[in-house]
Amino acid sequence: MNPKGDRIRIIDRAEKFVRAGRLNEAIAEYQKLLAEEIPDPTILNIIGDLYVRLGEVNSAVKYFRQAADFFESRGGSSQALAIIKKIIKIAPEEPEHILKLADLLCLQGYTREAEKEYLRAAAIWRRQKKLEELIPVYEKIVALNKENTEPKLYLAELYINQNRSKEALIQLNEVAELLLSRQEWDKAHSILERAQEVGPLDERTVGNLIQVFKNKGQAEKALELVKKVAAEAPENLTFRYWLGNLLLEKKEIDQAEKIFESILAERPTDVRARVQLGKIYVLKEQSERAYELYEPLINSLLKKKKEDKAIGLLGIVLSSPTMPLAALEKLADIYKARNERANLEVVTRAILEEARQRKLKEKMYAALADLMELAPKDEEVSREFWSLRRELGLQEEPGRPPTETDEEFEELLARADIYIHQGLYRNARRILENLALQRPDDERVRQRVEFIDKARVEVPEEELVLRVEKISAIENEIEKRPGGARSFLSFLRETGALDEKVTSAEIFHGTDLLPLTVTQPAEMKYYELTEKITEELAAIREAIIHQLQKGRGAEEKELAEIILEFKHQAKIKLGLEDYETHFQLGMAFLEQGIYDEAIEEFMISAQSSEKALESCTLIAEACRRKKDYAEAIHWLEKCVELCRSDAEKLHAIEYEIASLYEKLQDRQKALSFYQKILSWNASFRDVAKRVAALQRAS
Structure with missing residues (x-):
């Protein structure tokens, strides 16, 4: 037996029957080929066409549908689509086939065309009053176009008729939120009123109504609504939380405080209420109390590696006019662990300022010690550090001769800075080498020596005379000033000389110096940051207070x-x-x-x-x-x-x-x-x- 030969003979006989107009015999022959393990969709399609010619629509649809299903199962959605279209031509009022067409159009990415077909099928079922069949259709329509509100509203009403309130509320609120995003407050309000009829105590509905009232400038109505639902559902902590927020926005701080405290009494782990209560403490200038409230939450966030959220909570506490030292120190610990030196320096300076105001000298000393490492170029920090060290009666560091005063050291360091700026590296090096013997661990001396090593240039022989004259001019200028080298260095900074290269003669106008024309590498700059930090902290404080008053979710x-x-x-x-x-x-x-x-x-x-x-x-x-x-x-x-x-x-x-x-x-x-x-x-x-x-x- 030759299966391939048998197949050819069967097809030949079937085609002869077709040519003879004996369609039923032709169908019978083709059906023999369907006994194979895997049906041939081409044969199924041919049989369907023959039934169409016989006027037997139901039989034709049966075979066409088998062919379409086979193609779809093998990933041939285009072929399946073509066959389903044939079915709809002969059975245009059958929603089942229209839905299959829509599904296939979706698979092909033709979403607009699919939506039209879904709506066509839904219209037929509405005429036939088969409302229970409409829900899955409208669910597909809604999934296709999230911005079309009409299908969502119709689906919501279908859910309501089927007593599926939860699903209805989802659709109604999605429509309302879409209208809110378009700033169509009145339309959103109307939809939410319908949602309230379905679920008067639905949280999502109440939350959206609050937004509507706020956007319409009707804060009193929002407060009235939340008071009502909170009274009807006293066990609902979300309603109580919203009530606290609205009271806080209305500046009724004491009432808001009681509400948030009651929430925490029932649920100590409620993060939102804890954050809002902390903001109230800050507004009442009880920052120490706020930090005490936040500290467990901050520690928990740090354990979970959520440092940024911990920093946000600390930012709320530190927005108070009186910044708790413990909060500043916690923030400093975070920045230190993250190796964020710039932020760490800002916070450490804030710690120093707070400690100075409270006359806490040990904390001042600890902050100054940190700043000595963070800002080694800050001469004011260095002077205050050594002065406080002597005041506290601490021993001198090893290698620092007790006969050498801080004033002498700073004077020599200033002289070295002037020489460096003027390109007189050899003279500067001699001073720095002597200073290094006195204080081998001084970071400022080490940095300047490293700079000289990198910036050294060969001086042409013809310029040696100019260099000697320049050294003499500098020495004369220093000697003329009562404050010595530090006074002259301050003068150079005030005139902007240290912000430019030494090629501009205008920088030295009014002095005995004539700058050299040799181009030198870029100079190091030293900045006084105290005023800038104070401004930044004030700005951050102002921003956070503004945020607190707006009542936004600060835990995020x-x-x-x-x-x-x-x-x-x-x-x-x-x-x-x-x-x-x-x-x-x-x-x-x-x-x-x-x-x-x-x-x-x-x-x-x-x-x-x-x-x-x-x-x-x-x-x-x-x-x-x-x-x-x-x-x-x-x-x-x-x-x-x-x-x-x-x-x-x-x-x-x-x-x-x-x-x-x-x-x-x-x-x-x-x-x-x-x-x-x-x-x-x-x-x-x-x-x-x-x-x-x-x-x-x-």
Whole structure:
């Protein structure tokens, strides 16, 4: 027996019957071929066509559907789609087949066309009054277009009719939140009133109503609502928390304090209430109490390696006019562990200032000792450190002769700095070598010697005379001044001489010096930071107090965000139309991992037609990094609309969408996008491998 030969003979007989118009005999012959282990979809399709010619629609649909299902199971969604369209031509009022068409269109990425087919099927079922069949259809419609409110509202009503209140509330609140994002307050209010009818004590509904009232300038109504629901559900701590927040915003601090204390009494682990209560203590200038409240939470965050959130809480405490030393020391410990020397220096200087105001000399000494290592060039710190050391009666360090006074040391160091600035390295080295013998561990001496070693240049013989004359001029200038070398060094700094190279004669106007024309390496600069730090701390304090008064969720705030909030007013001056600047800000935020701020900037730059595509792409990238893959897909779909005329860009974006669907474990949608790209260019990236892998997995 030859199976292949038998098949050929059967097909020949069937075709003869077809030519003779004996369609039933032809069908009988073709059906013999379906006895094989794997049915042939081509034969199924032929049988379906023959039944169409006989006018037997139901039989035709049966065989067409078998062929379509076979193609779909093997990843041939395009062939399946073509056959389903044949079914709909002969059975246009059958919603089951229309839904299959819509499903296949989704797989192919034709979401708009799919939505139309879903709506067509839903319309037929509404006419047939099969309302129970509508829910799964509308669930698919809603999933396709999250910004279309009408299907969501219809689905919500279907849920309500089926006593599925929980699902109805989800849809109603999603619509309300979409309207809130569009600033359509009245429409959102109307939807939320319907949601309240369904679930009067639903937290999400109440929370959204609070936002509506606030945006409409009706804070009293928000407070009235929350008082009502809190009274009806006294066990609901979320309602009580919102009530505390609204009272805090209304400056009714004592009432808010009682509410947050009651929440903590029932649930000591409630982070939100603990943070808000701490903010109240800060507003009442009880910063020590606030730190005591936050300390367990801060320690817990540090154990979990969430240093940034711990810093945010410390920032709230330190916004008080009186900064607790314990909080400053905890912040210093964090920066020390993270090796953030610049931040550590700022905090250590704040510790020094607080300790100085409280006349805590031991803490002053500890802070000064740290600053000696953090800011070795700060001469004021050095002087205060050695003076306090003597005042405390501490022994001199080994290698420091007791006969050498600090004043003499600082005078010689200033003289060395002048020589370094003027390029007289040999003279400076001699002074520094002597100072090193007196204080071998002095960091400032060591740094200057290292600088000279790196900056040494060969002096031409013809300039030696000029050098000698210059040394004499410097010595004369130093001797003329009552304060000696340090006085002359201060003069050079005040005139800006130390901020420029020594080639400008104007720097030395009014002195006996004539600067050399030899180009020297860049000079070291020494800055007085005390005033700057005081300004920065005041600015940070002001920003945090502003944040406290706004009542935002500070448990999620980082110190960097607090500072960004303070700088927001400056950013506003850019103007919304300065799209390029907003775009660059977004790039900076994205690179630093500050994704929400990046998205905010890119949303502004996306309003420019020139920046729209790139901005939407970067918003999607920020969402991807946040692992919000669904939102990333949403923005990439906007990109698709912007670049339909550019096939290369279009398919690159579709590739990204497919990869995100893989992240969401939605293999079918991922496969449909990859197959679309494959049909355009089989060599595009690794699309062929991805299609094969997904087909094997399914």
